[in-house]
Amino acid sequence: MNEFPRPLHAQLLTASDLAGKEAAPASAQVRTRDLKTWNFDAELQSLQEAYDASGSPITVNFRTLVPLGSGVDRATHLFHSYPAKLLLNIPLFFINCTKYSSPNDVVYDPFSGSGTVLVEALLAGRRAMGADANPLARLIAKAKTTHIASDLIAAALDKVLSEVDTRRQAPFTTTIKKDMWFSENIAVSLGALLYSIRSNTTGAVLEFLEACFSACVKRVSVSDPRLSVPVRLKGKALEKHVLGSPGLIEHFTKVVGANCARLSKMPEGCTTDVYTDARQRHQDGEVKADLIITSPPYAGAQKYIRASSLSIGWLGMAPANQLRELEKHNIGREHFYKSDYSSESASVVSSAEGVLAEIKAVNSLRAHIANTYLREMDDAAEGIVSRLRQNGHLVLVVGDNMICGHNFATSQFVKDIFSRKGLTTTLELVDDIRSRGLMTKRNKTAGTIEREHVIVFQKR
Template identity: 40%
Template sequence: MEHEQGEVTLQTAIDALAETFPIEQTKGGRSNYRSAGDSFKPYPVDTSVALAGLLDRFERDQQPAAISFRQVVSWLKVGERASHYLHSYPAKLLPHIAHFFLANRSLVGADEVVLDPFGGSGTVALETILSGRTALYADANPLGRLITAVKTRSIDPASLAAAGAEVREGFCRSRARKLPDVVNLQKWFDPSITSDLVRLRAAIGALDDQAMRDFMRVTFSAVARKASNSDPRFSVPVRYREGETRNELSAIDLFEAQLKANIARIGALRQVVSLGSAVPAGIDARQLTTGAGERLPDNSVGMILSSPPYASAQKYVRAASLSLGWLDLAPSNGLRRLEDQTIGREHHAKASWANVGSTGIDQADALIEEISKENASRAKIVGTYLIEMRAALTEAVRVLRPGGCFVLVIGDNTVCGRRFASSEYLRLMLEGMGMTTILSLVDPIPSRGLMTRRNETAGIIASESVIVLRKAA
């Protein structure tokens, strides 16, 4: 199809980015940006031109465009970037996506607040403060909230190193023996590892400074998972198979290595000239709050950028269960209660399976009815997911300012052999709330860690939709 003269196309937009900021290819196909001086420049490119090309194309074709954000945001290396890798977390959002939509002022002003109501471990929050803006984040998982708070807090590396030395000394002196309330502790940890982790946890708990203690707790959490009998290839705890190689380093050696790496990661934040701040907005996307616990005001957010949980695609609480116990964030008998607070959960009382309720989306209700004839449990899971997501989206639209945009990143999965079009259902919900779709993209996700093939009723998520909707002015 020929384009009108002067029209901004996707390819010309991407070419313009390359001209704006020279890209150097490194070995292995990764890209690197040229920066002057020693300071970390987190946003070297304005993506307004590329964004305009995408918006123009969607306005003309009204069809989702296939795009690889890794290629479009080629100046971002896939790997270390500031404190993103402070702690592992399942199904983390690709930083390139958040970066692309924050690297311009056409969707959100330089001084506006950006909200992620499903904050996870803080990918959006970190990219937001790197852009100099204020980030608001909420999440039901206390581990995710702790990781986000730590990875978005700028702390002097020398002070962290001193605190690390204090922890090492405390570990050597410690005679702590009290075991943590970790689910199936003996299954996941050998006795010698448990003993060292108990002493290390006690040494961290003795630190006076809360910020230092939280940093060390997150570092400790990463170490506890690495020191466990859990195979790191899986997001949820799964034991190594007999004969497979596992990590043989001691807990303290693992801690030393993790601490060194994490201090370097946080050190990158200190190099940002105009770093923004991250503020918690509660524990429930359906009831967003201020730091004082009051309801977040109407029309107070400049942009929402979020990747909500998937319908029955990740065991979020189970994935964090070992850390939740070691950090005293949730006792073993409280994991189910925490899961009950999570949107997208898998477990519902059998007595409730027959009562799904209407999602408000006709095609979704028809599909759920069809699924229920084959698997009532799965029907209840996905039906409840959409009902609870409607409540969360309603709250999000309430706090978004008129004219503000919602960048929704969501994938479709398979339920009982049928495509469950979460992206379409959530888009229809938002449009029913007065939002207008201005852009739709599809991006492959080769490494999101969305390992959903657990049984014959589940499927692999291979791509995700990125949908941008604007609230009426």
């Protein structure tokens, strides 16, 4: 029997009503921010002169340089709570410097995550390309950057909700223990909703609604909402969370309405190409990027696959339904068998050999994680540089962190990698991190990333 009878559905706002309601509050201010013509040429010139004079990284505060408040609801940036997003102020600044790009130029992010750089590129009138090994990130990025008319979303939502029937369930994959994270009623509701989404929509609308579905999954689970990776709530915290959790259909409807309003702020006709891996080389006939902006993963710093595991489980995105198989495609992964690091090879970055030896003396697994990261970043750099046109620029956002009590100078090591690929450093900035999004301290072998280096290269 259908557990979502029409009387309940009738009590909810229609999709079109909800989209209008969500778009109304403070829309004038938000739209001004979305449509404002930014230009940071004077600020860039000042920073460039300071760097040329000193030859050392220049301290900068991008939150002051680009006056957008923390957590601003700008276009589709708040579409989904994907972890460790790049501070949007950084790509907004560089994309809107005429030295680096012009309208209709191609902006590429080879580690695009949920699409922060891609959104800012499209808002600035550029074309956008991205890549990410996490299929959930690719889904979200596509949904955030593909314009769909609001009336099409409203009609699709009405159709999906009218067809929800608990007798028809989308199959659940075995990547996670469903019963550990979802009550029986919620699991049934999720399965029925996903079945209806996939049965009644296709193409960009399907991607949009699946991304909205993903945005609801963790909220209706018993996972601690304060943490990016799933950690089950216990005791009174669990009781309070369950009592305060919204109904799935009501929550999904609100998420779709809010995201529909956000998507309406993106340029009409916009879309992006999102590849599966930064290591893919440029192919003949493919367009090259005029500007690349990216923040690569860190060595064991953020468990992106584990953080996405609840949605990946529902959407069936892991090869052979195994998270470990999906993790193998991700740079910076942590899980290895002992046989993988019984005999460690030399580092591809000679400047890292000393610290790798010190880390290995404390923890051979952490040394292998760091060394593998550098090898795979070296491979990724080949693909990235191949996609950058001659005289184009690469903006790299990367920070240093502690491994086993030793400073791992990721920024310098990655800088060395790209320099060996023929790129020239033209500017280097340093910004303090004021967000918990990149906190990496989970145990005695890990530390926190407190500063980010923003390194600008040119392919001369």
